[in-house]
Amino acid sequence: MTAKPAATPAPPYYAVIFTSRRTDQDADEYAEMASTMEALAEAQPGYLGHESARDPDSGLGITVSYWDSEDAIRAWKAHVDHAAARRMGRERWYEVFAVRIARVERAYGWQR
Amino acid sequence: MTAKPAATPAPPYYAVIFTSRRTDQDADEYAEMASTMEALAEAQPGYLGHESARDPDSGLGITVSYWDSEDAIRAWKAHVDHAAARRMGRERWYEVFAVRIARVERAYGWQR
Numbered sequence: 001m002t003a004k005p006a007a008t009p010a011p012p013y014y015a016v017i018f019t020s021r022r023t024d025q026d027a028d029e030y031a032e033m034a035s036t037m038e039a040l041a042e043a044q045p046g047y048l049g050h051e052s053a054r055d056p057d058s059g060l061g062i063t064v065s066y067w068d069s070e071d072a073i074r075a076w077k078a079h080v081d082h083a084a085a086r087r088m089g090r091e092r093w094y095e096v097f098a099v100r101i102a103r104v105e106r107a108y109g110w111q112r
Numbered sequence: 113m114t115a116k117p118a119a120t121p122a123p124p125y126y127a128v129i130f131t132s133r134r135t136d137q138d139a140d141e142y143a144e145m146a147s148t149m150e151a152l153a154e155a156q157p158g159y160l161g162h163e164s165a166r167d168p169d170s171g172l173g174i175t176v177s178y179w180d181s182e183d184a185i186r187a188w189k190a191h192v193d194h195a196a197a198r199r200m201g202r203e204r205w206y207e208v209f210a211v212r213i214a215r216v217e218r219a220y221g222w223q224r
Contacts, residue, residue, distance in 0.1 A: 003170035005131040005210035015214050017127060017176055019117040019163050023224075051131050053174045055165040058115035062165045062174040064129055090222060098117035098221040102127050102214035109210040110202060112135075 006049025008066050011104045013048055016073055018063045020089075020097035022054070030093050037085050041065060044079070046072025059095075066104070073101060118161025120178050123216045125160055128185055130175045132209035134166070142205050149197050153177060156191070158184025171207075178216070185213060 022030070041047055046068040054061030067073045076082060089097070134142070153159055158180040166173030179185045188194060201209070 003133055003167070003172035004208050008210075008212075011212075015127075015129060015212065017129065017216075019176070021115055051172065051174055053165040053167040053170070053172050055115070056168065058165070060115035060163065060165050062163055062176060064131070064174060064176075090224075094222070094224070096116050096221070096223040098120075099219065100120075100123075100127065100216045101218040102216040104129075104212045104214040106213040107211065109208070110206070111208040112202075112206070 005109060006051050006064075006066055008048050008104075008107065011107050013104050014067045014070055014073055015102045015104050016065045016067065017100040017102060018065075018097065019100075020061050020063075021059045021095045022061065023093055023095055025092055033085055033088065033093075037082060040079070040081060041076060044072065044076050046075070070101070117221060118163050118176075118178055120160050120216075120219065123219050125216050126179045126182060126185055127214045127216050128177045128179065129212040129214060130177075130209065131212075132173050132175075133171045133207045134173065135205055135207055137204055145197055145200065145205075149194060152191070152193060153188060156184065156188050158187070182213070 038050065041050065048066035048068055050063060050065040052061070052063040067076070150162065153162065160178035160180055162175060162177040164173070164175040179188070
């Protein structure tokens with residue numbers, strides 16, 4: 001698959017911007033959990049898409065997931081498997097993170 | 113400097129989510145322009161911070177800049193040097209990109 005921006009519908013919709021720096025622990029375990037959580041998120045009601053990048057030099061990563069409502073975001077946050085993964089994140093995988101919930105009001109794109 | 117999430121104030125404020133995939137052209141020239149544009153953005157009225165990551169495997173990059181108003185975002189978009197850089201981006205540096213303008217409504221963070 002070629003990486004590209006998520007194919008989201010016309011605004012308005014919601015974005016969860018998750019910015020983090022990883023610890024240097026458990027790279028394989030983390031990758032496996034991240035992959036599991038991506039698949040689980042994609043199966044949730046109201047999921048529209050996501051984009052993710054991590055810079056190996058700085059360790060900073062940004063994942064943006066897109067949702068059709070704030071209710072969908074709340075339901076995903078409350079999902080029991082996701083809550084367990086977030087707990088592991090605080091215990092082992094992240095040095096620091098920030099979460100921002102935002103309403104996308106305008107969007108445009110361009111392709112070569 | 114240790115990479116970390118931008119130190120933004122309490123919401124509401126605005127985010128510009130810029131998601132792109134680079135061409136394989138002009139890595140040095142691109143890095144220089146990106147650095148120049150970061151410094152210029154930081155000097156604009158209403159600038160609150162930014163975060164950036166690019167995955168070298170997938171080529172996908174995400175830059176999120178934060179602003180205190182939509183007017184500040186519009187003024188930065190209209191800046192003549194920024195407009196020239198965006199033109200270069202379409203001509204040479206990007207295969208595809210998406211821009212989303214969003215109002216940050218809630219935010220929280222965590223640090224080890």
